Amino acid sequence: MNTLAIPPAQRDALARWLDHLRALDAAAAHTVTAYARDVTGFLAFLAVHHGESEGLSAIAKVDQSDLRAWMAHERERKISSRSLARELSAVKNFIAWVADRETIDATAVLSTRGPKFRRKLPRPLSVDGARDMIAQVGAQAREDWIAARDIAVLTLLYGCGLRISEALNLTGTAHPLPDTLRIHGKGGKERLVPTLPAAREALARYAQLCPYDLAATAPLFRGTRGGPLNPRLIALVMEKARMQLGLPATATPHAMRHSFATHLLSAGGDLRAIQELLGHASLSTTQAYTAVDAARLMEVYEKAHPRA
Incomplete structure (x- = not known):
């Protein structure tokens, strides 16, 4: 996926969101790194999927079909259901943050359900x-x-x-x-x-x-x-x-x-x-x-x- 295709406005929004996580939510460093990777991958996919260079307006246009297409793309990359659910959570978190600042109604997008997977049970000792x-x-x-x-x-x-x-x-x-x-x-x-x-x-x-x-x-x-x-x-x-x-x-x-x-x-x-x-x-x-x-x-x- 060509990350260079991501429009500057989206890159800037992503950087500000990550700063927000670090400063206000006090997210752990590895969590911020994972979120950055997940959302970067989504934005790169979106740029190719739409076939045109748009700024934050592209985020406003994201709908459930876009998310489903992205998830299908991730499935083709052999991403597990657990990992894909985590990626979707990061993407929805980012979209919600952008929507709050750009007065975008992202209700439908945020209701998109992730893949089902069986959580691994903890394995304690006796x-x-x-x-x-x-x-x-x-x-x-x-x-x-x-x-x-x-x-x-x-x-x-x-x-x-x-x-x-x-x-x-x-x-x-x-x-x-x-x-x-x-x-x-x-x-x-x-x-x-x-x-x-x-x-x-x-x-x-x-x-x-x-x-x-x-x-x-x-x-x-x-x-x-x-x-x-x-x-x-x-x-x-x-x-x-x-x-x-x-x-x-x-x-x-x-x-x-x-x-x-x-x-x-x-x-x-x-x-x-x-x-x-x-x-x-x-x-x-x-x-x-x-x-x-x-x-x-x-x-x-x-x-x-x-x-x-």
Whole structure:
């Protein structure tokens, strides 16, 4: 697709929209990059599809048939339903922003439905699996302080529901771990997460053994040479541990966060409260865990139900 065909007015509108996302919506950098790519592709298609060079007036003329033609084009490129749904969301977001500023009625366009797809269910570990994973990463480390570090990281993921990026973005100010931790999540959104005694104890032991000065402004978790801990190292540590434990390939750092949410729900946790703890913008994202819980109940039922 020839991106040079995009009219300057549309390029300018796209740049201003992306600035808006960064400044006002505090969108994460990778989200802005993905949106820029998705909308650029759509505008390039539109320029070729219409066969003429128009400015923002082309946006005003976009209708459902244009969107369907674009989606068909994306399908020909072997774009998955999930990815196409994401692209359509970005395009509709951009059109809505332009429509609001240009007094365009985009109601019909914005009602265009995206492709249906089955959302992948989170793949949590069992309670025993999560505990075994934490124990194993500690047992396989060569140095005591590294064992304490890896245990502390995984305990934060499982005990507090943190993303790996959130845990590794913590600085020395998080030590000693308070009863409530302020987390800066996706899009710069803040949330308060209560901490468990196990997490506070794990972090205290790591801080005691760590050979580096955990200054307030420095990264809390360190690599072997004292620099910030690379998330890939935690993934590799878990990969080795899951092979030792016979756990599936889905036993990743993010699976510890999935386990946190699933086990809370299984214990009777409120879905809205879990949404707040995880920092999900939409409840629909959190609701995926209800499907996981239901699936687990059915597995138990199938195994325990007496058969004639």
